[in-house]
Amino acid sequence: MQRRTLLKLFSGGLLSLAALPLIQASKAFALEKFAILNLSKDEWKKRLTPAQYNILREEGTERPYTSALLDEHREGTFSCVGCDLPLFLSSTKFDSGTGWPSFFDAIEGHLGTKIDRTLFQTRTEYHCAKCGGHHGHVFDDGPAPTGLRYCNNGIALKFIPKDNG
Numbered sequence: 645m646q647r648r649t650l651l652k653l654f655s656g657g658l659l660s661l662a663a664l665p666l667i668q669a670s671k672a673f674a675l676e677k678f679a680i681l682n683l684s685k686d687e688w689k690k691r692l693t694p695a696q697y698n699i700l701r702e703e704g705t706e707r708p709y710t711s712a713l714l715d716e717h718r719e720g721t722f723s724c725v726g727c728d729l730p731l732f733l734s735s736t737k738f739d740s741g742t743g744w745p746s747f748f749d750a751i752e753g754h755l756g757t758k759i760d761r762t763l764f765q766t767r768t769e770y771h772c773a774k775c776g777g778h779h780g781h782v783f784d785d786g787p788a789p790t791g792l793r794y795c796n797n798g799i800a801l802k803f804i805p806k807d808n809g
């Protein structure tokens with residue numbers, strides 16, 4: 645009898661553990677699972693245009709006011725052009741006046757950061773968490789509610805309008 649009760653408890657525990665990831669995944673888009681994309685230099689060169697390669701793989705910076713995405717105001721998602729991972733939602737985009745597409749928040753878990761000490765200053769570089777591609781720098785002079793400004797190279801992003809989904 646006692647043994648049966650224990651078994652019952654055990655199977656009940658397993659069930660609730662199995663249901664947990666489903667409940668969490670439905671809560672937030674950010675918990676999407678993705679595999680790390682690891683390509684060689686040559687594979688990246690085939691996959692990207694020279695301008696995209698310069699930004700994503702060599703940490704280049706596009707000239708300001710050159711991105712068509714500055715005028716993109718539709719509802720949708722801004723994804724990494726290297727691997728399609730969604731990085732920013734249109735609801736977090738704002739006009740920073742810098743000439744680069746800017747966002748006050750990123751999709752949780754989809755960016756990695758590192759300290760960049762080039763150009764005689766310390767900045768926080770960020771990159772796509774899936775393919776490692778460089779996207780831009782994040783500053784702490786952004787608007788509410790985060791106070792952050794993700795300054796992104798437009799060449800590194802592609803916009804997916806919500807209607808297409």
Ligand SMILES: [Zn+2]
Binds near residue numbers: 775
């Ligand atoms: Zn990527």
